[in-house]
Amino acid sequence: MRCEAVVSVEQGILQTVPAPDGGAYKEYVLTERGKALQTVIVALSQWGGEFMYAPGEPGSVMVDAKHRQPIRKLELMAADGRVLAPEDGATRLAVEH
Template identity: 75%
Template sequence: MKRKSLEGNICPVARTLDLIGDWWSLLIIRDALEGISRFSDFEKSLEIAKNMLSTRLKGLVERDILRLAPASDGSAYKEYVLTEKGRALQTVIVALSQWGGEFMFEPGEAGSVMVDAQKGQPIRKLELRSADGRLLAPDDVATKRAIEY
């Protein structure tokens, strides 16, 4: 079954999922944020078939999430490097990690946590805040067409 494209949808969530909505793409982005840049290292980390990895990497490059660059060690290899657009997905990855840490593990079950690389302390839980700084609950958020602004 062919997947329906959400490219022209008016919802930014739908358009984003059209771009990076499969789990392999998000895991590749997670690994790239952790410093993985070579095909073989992605393959090893994700335990993904080469053809699947190749397809996902190609798509992320085509969508300007990753770019191919000469290897940083001067070898003949190419590396996959996050673009500004790709690095901006860090907040999404942190939000998924924090949600998963809170809801996807049993009490006492070992998992991972994202930390401040400099201090080694867990990152503060992401929060939604209004333009004036108020903390927003789910009921405090609505979606409106951008043309209304």
């Protein structure tokens, strides 16, 4: 993680702050630029929790800080509310209005 964190700091995604307990270590927190990546970070975390651990190996799960309940798995939704499968999406050039 250390190398990736340094790269993220250099890219302006993370910043270091003093430890909340006054300890000698530093904590990594998201910058405004990093906060804009929240959905991407959550999606990758959820993917990792599903695919990167061996069967029976304890993983991690993101939770709602207020209620300490797991965050619902992210889904892509159409404008009409339908959940989209990977084959249901397409990319096109944006058209200026």
